[in-house]
Structure formats: C-alpha cells, structure tokens
Amino acid sequence: MPLLHPALVADPARHVEPFVPTECLSDEPGTVDLATLRDLTAALAGVPRIWRPVIHHRPDRRWYTRLLLSATVEVWLIGWYPGQQTEVHDHGGALGAMAVAEGRVEEDRYDRNWAITRVREHVTGAAVGFGAAHVHRVANRGLEVATTIHAYSPPELPMRFAPAQSDADVRAVIGTAVPMTAVPMTAVAAHAGQDVAAGAGATR
Numbered sequence: 001m002p003l004l005h006p007a008l009v010a011d012p013a014r015h016v017e018p019f020v021p022t023e024c025l026s027d028e029p030g031t032v033d034l035a036t037l038r039d040l041t042a043a044l045a046g047v048p049r050i051w052r053p054v055i056h057h058r059p060d061r062r063w064y065t066r067l068l069l070s071a072t073v074e075v076w077l078i079g080w081y082p083g084q085q086t087e088v089h090d091h092g093g094a095l096g097a098m099a100v101a102e103g104r105v106e107e108d109r110y111d112r113n114w115a116i117t118r119v120r121e122h123v124t125g126a127a128v129g130f131g132a133a134h135v136h137r138v139a140n141r142g143l144e145v146a147t148t149i150h151a152y153s154p155p156e157l158p159m160r161f162a163p164a165q166s167d168a169d170v171r172a173v174i175g176t177a178v179p180m181t182a183v184p185m186t187a188v189a190a191h192a193g194q195d196v197a198a199g200a201g202a203t204r
C-alpha cells in the first residue's frame with residue numbers, strides 16, 4: 001500500500017483525489033511519465049490547504065517531509081530558508097519534477113561533466129519536469145522563504161553528487177568526464193540540508 005502523509009488524507013476536503021493519479025499510488029513497481037510528475041507537483045502546490053499546515057522553514061537546515069511513497073512515485077515537501085541550497089546532484093536515473101508552492105528558487109543546471117549550463121528562476125506556480133540524466137543545484141537566493149514540492153519516479157533511487165562541490169572545483173573538472181559518485185540516499189536528500197553534508201563523501 002502507498003504511504004500517504006496525513007495532510008493528504010486527514011479529512012474529506014483533502015482526500016487524495018484528484019491530486020494524485022491512480023498510477024502514482026500503484027503497488028506495482030514502474031515509472032510514471034514526466035508530464036504526470038510535473039502535473040502532480042503543480043496540483044499539490046496549487047492547494048495550500050494541503051501543505052500550509054505542514055510546512056516549516058528552519059534557518060539551520062532545509063526542512064522536508066515525504067507526502068507520498070508508492071511503488072512508482074515519491075513526493076516530498078521542502079521548506080527553504082533564505083540562503084539555503086543543495087549540492088550539485090543528479091537523481092540516480094529517476095525522472096523528476098518540482099513545483100514552487102510559495103516564494104522563488106533558482107536552479108543551476110549542469111551537464112554530465114559538471115559544467116554549469118544555465119540558471120533558471122522558478123517562481124510561485126512554476127512547475128518543471130526533468131529527465132533521468134538531469135543534474136542541478138537548487139537554491140533559495142532571495143530574502144523570503146520558499147516552499148517546493150518534488151516528485152521522483154521510480155522512487156528511492158540512490159542519487160549522485162558532484163565529486164567536487166565548490167563552484168571553483170566544478171569549473172576545474174569541466175570537460176574531464178568525471179564519474180559520478182553514488183551515495184545511498186534518495187533523490188530528496190540532496191534537497192535536505194544536513195543529510196547532504198553527511199552523505200556527500202560517502203560511496204558504495
């Protein structure tokens with residue numbers, strides 16, 4: 001059975017339908033397509049009564065909780081205090097999507113050689129999907145808190161981090177095809193502050 005956060009099932013006004021398509025609640029392992037992931041995050045972000053009572057913003061670390069885990073999808077709610085950002089990471093080959101429920105975040109996109117390719121700003125209401133090879137960093141570089149909702153399919157794949165984490169180091173490895181480092185963390189961990197610092201150097 002899928003695991004659902006109480007925010008999704010606490011009362012009839014918040015029941016799962018129509019926010020979560022049936023394929024995202026499946027007990028059979030599989031992958032949900034990008035459009036479905038993006039639409040799911042956008043739909044949830046667009047209903048503050050689901051996430052507003054749950055979300056926290058902590059100055060000491062990014063705050064997060066899982067809203068859904070099934071055999072096909074995991075969905076996370078993340079609170080960003082000003083100045084917080086992820087490491088550069090991929091999602092272990094999972095498809096992903098991110099929607100901004102409030103505030104704004106910037107997304108630095110990288111190629112597979114860890115070279116930064118572009119920076120995009122995502123504001124309240126924006127929703128984007130990204131493919132299995134997507135590499136990025138997400139940051140709240142503004143003065144206000146931000147809240148985002150993320151979905152990944154398939155769920156719980158080990159993500160990978162850039163071997164060198166500073167901007168200067170990332171530039172230094174441009175064009176050298178540095179292999180990614182696998183760590184035993186799920187995709188959301190890159191968005192989860194302390195966990196990133198604890199796991200970034202781990203390998204398996």
Ligand SMILES: [Fe+2]
Nearest residue numbers: 090091136190
């Ligand atoms: Fe990510």
